[in-house]
Amino acid sequence: MTASASSRESQSLKRTVLGARRPSNIFWAIVLTGGGAGFLLAGLSSYLQINLLPFSDPTQLIFIPQGIAMGFYGFAALGLATYLWVVISLDVGGGYNEFDKASKRVRIVRSGFFGQNRRIEINQPLTDVTAIRVDIKEGLNPKRALYLRLKGRPDIPLTRVGQPIPLSELENQGAELARFLQVPLEGL
Structure with missing residues (x-):
């Protein structure tokens, strides 16, 4: 020098x-994405009476109120996950x-x-x-x-x-x- x-x-x-590009934010974005998709697919499965999940059979759920609740939780989790992914990508x-x-x-x-x-x-x-x-x-x-x-x-x-x-x-x-x-x- x-x-x-x-x-x-x-x-x-x-x-x-x-x-925002911290490991903890990335971890929670992954968890929310996976959990939200699972809940949403469970809600859709109970409505359509078609099993969309490979690891369980949510067609046994009664659509009102269980399927609607699962779908709502899925949408909420995916909305929060989307927000986290945007914040991470922008590195706010x-x-x-x-x-x-x-x-x-x-x-x-x-x-x-x-x-x-x-x-x-x-x-x-x-x-x-x-x-x-x-x-x-x-x-x-x-x-x-x-x-x-x-x-x-x-x-x-x-x-x-x-x-x-x-x-x-x-x-x-x-x-x-x-x-x-x-x-x-x-x-x-």
Whole structure:
């Protein structure tokens, strides 16, 4: 590595943010797709009196109310699975945080849903950064996140949504970022 490449790396910090393409989302999308298809086929089998499932005989079900209920659960599960597959394919929430001392800019980029604001991008000067805030809430629904504090703007989340980050990793990321930007670390 050359000296100029090394100094360039020390001038820039870029972190990717995991979006909806998490293994847990893919697992639940697969489970909902399979379960929803099974329930829907069971409902249709009870209506048509033709066995559409190879592993059971739902033709024995009475269509009203059992077949209708199975069909409803199948439609609901397939609707939720479709939503999950769309969110996964769009990688909603995925992106990166880039802090560049050479250009004196902070760039936060995230993917969103369809439409005009599909790509969410925040581009601010480094001088607007006032602090890095750590938010830790324990309990039934724990929350551990890093936020970027900017002058005149609401705090911007820097970490992924969903599963809480381990406390030691959160502290290390926050301390590293605060040290790099030479701003205080709040919340610890």
